[in-house]
Amino acid sequence: MQEILDAIMSGDRTxxxxxxxxxxxxxxxxVVRKDEVDMFEGRASKDKDPRESLHIDEVPLPELAPGEALVAVMASSVNYNTVWTSIFEPVSTFGFLERYGRTSEAAKRHDLPYHIVGSDLSGVVLRTGPGVHLWKPGQECVAHCLSVELEHHDGHNDTMLDPEQRIWGFETNFGGLAQLAIVKANQLMPKPEHLTWEEAASPGLVNSTAYRQLISKNGAAMKLxxxxxxxxxxxxxxxxxxxMALAGGATPICIVSSPEKAEICRKMGAELVLDRREKDYRFWNDDYTQQNPREWKRFGKDIRELTNGHDVDIVFEHPGRETFGASVYVTRKGGTITTCASTSGYMHEYDNxxxxxxxxxxxxxxxANYREAWEANSLIRRGLIQPTLSKTYSMKDVGQAAYDVHKNAHQGKVGVLCLAPEEGLGVTNPERREPLVDRINRFRNV
Structure with missing residues (x-):
């Protein structure tokens, strides 16, 4: 492994x-371990601790299958799916690996008593499997997390509709929080040359998800x-x-949970910001059995005060159960609520x-499909969208990184160094970086 790191650090990419x-x-x-899936039994979700379930293990390197690439991972990041995996909610991810393992000989490699997690990476290609010709050893890359087989006809209009669509590092094994990772070659994209390894690793999943959800014709199709x-x-x-709203000529109404988070939004250029904790919105009663429409109305009134009397055209939804009723209420007539994830619960309720x-x-x-992920990565490479990295951990402290995300004790994205020995490495185009430095760093140390 040291020989691989030495080659990467030398700058040689031949x-x-x-x-x-x-x-x-x-x-x-x-990894999480299959024999520990019941370790949090009896605990409430909020009390389940990723620091107890995430381990660093020495694991064997599997053979590459056709169409795959082996990547030396310099950095990765923590997404909420890593939190879900680590607390074994809403289900254990070992069920995903077992079902995948039954589909083919190559997929059997994924059905293991451990699950290597992580759905982001930046690094260098080391090997490619049979049939790969667009990527070569030595190329710097980032990876999006869509793993798709594309044998079924449904996947050939929008790969997200493929019945064999999975999220790498969550529904597959060999994820990005490791020294080495295995991805399909059609997950690879060029690393932004002006970013460090940890900065380049942080946007992948969330940037692509936001692009499809807000910009793409498959999502809200936001317009000027x-x-x-x-x-x-x-x-x-x-x-x-x-x-993306700001870059696309839209007006974001930013909902946050602290004055510090409100200030970050203003640093990004947003002018309309609501601190939901300061306003103390109570969309549900204390035991979350009944919603309070009067609070929806108060929330809508506060939004109209910010927007000069206008309701919103689009609601960018991801909290889920806690907020969905309010989101449906405050959207304008004919407007769109676009939803992914459900970090506060999957059983949404709203007044139809x-x-x-x-x-x-x-x-x-x-x-996002590959085209959408590529376009989202292009926005990063061109400096139109910036990474939102706030803090970077070493791989040995990944449990704490996941704990911070679980407790919402972070801003933006949390990075993890894998092979990279320290922060700040990997920039190959400092000229492009120089005018963007303040924007790249605006989430750090907040």
Whole structure:
């Protein structure tokens, strides 16, 4: 492994150098263990601690299948799916690996008593499997997390509709929180040259998800002038939606949970910000059995005060149960609620009168297809959208990183160094970086 790191640190990116490197028989990876899936039994979700369930184990390196690539991972990041995996909610991810393992000989490799987690990476290609020709050893890359088989006809209009669509590192094994990762070659994209390894690793999942959910024709198809309500606007997903709204000529209405998070939104250029904790909205009673429509109305009134009397065209939804009733209510007549994830609960409730009688639309969105992920990555590479990295951990502290995300004790994205020995490495185009430095760093140390 040291030989691989030395080659990467040297700056040499020739195919010959990396083709001649030997790859180790095993490597270190962040895993959850199958024999621990019941470890949190009896605890409430909020009391389940990723620091107890995430381990660094030495694991064997599997053979590459056709169409795959082996990547030396310099950095990765923590997404909420890593939190779900680590607390074994809503289900254990080992069920995903078992079902995948039954589909083919190559997929059997994924059905293991451990699950290597992580759905982001930046690094360098080391090897490619049979049939790969667009990617070569030595190329710097990032990876999006859509793993798709594309044998079924349904996947060939929009790969997210493929019945064999899975999220790498969550519904598959060999994820990005490791020294080495295995991805399909059609997950790879060029690393932004002006970013460090940890910065480049942080946008992948959330940036692509926000792009499809807000910009793509498969999501809300945001247009110039739209008013967009963004829940958790300074968080991992919302921070990219806020930037995209601003870059696309829309007006974001940023919903946050602290003055510090409100200030981050203003640093991004947003002017309309609501601190939901300061306003103390109580959309539900204390035991979450009944919603309070009067609070929806108070919330809508506060939004109209910010927007000069206008309701919002789009609601960018991801909290789920806690906020969904309010989201449906405050959307304008004919407007769109676009939803992915459900970090506060999957069983959404809303008053259908406000949807059906006002011709509103609920649009579901899940990650992104390769084209959408590529376009989202292009926005990063061109400096139109910035990474929102706030803090970086070493791989040995990944449990704490996941704990912070679980407790919402973070801003933007939380990065993890894998092979990279320290922060700040990996920039190959400092000229492009120089005018963007302040924007790249605006989430750090907040």
């Amino acid at each position: 195919e010959e150098t990396y083709s001649e490197l030997s790859v180790p028989e095993s490597f270190e990876a962040v 002038g739209d008013r967009v309500l963004i829940w958790g606007a300074s968080g991992g997903l919302g921070s990219y939606a806020t930037q 009168r406000y949807l059906w009688m006002n011709l509103k639309k609920i649009v579901s969105s899940h990650f």
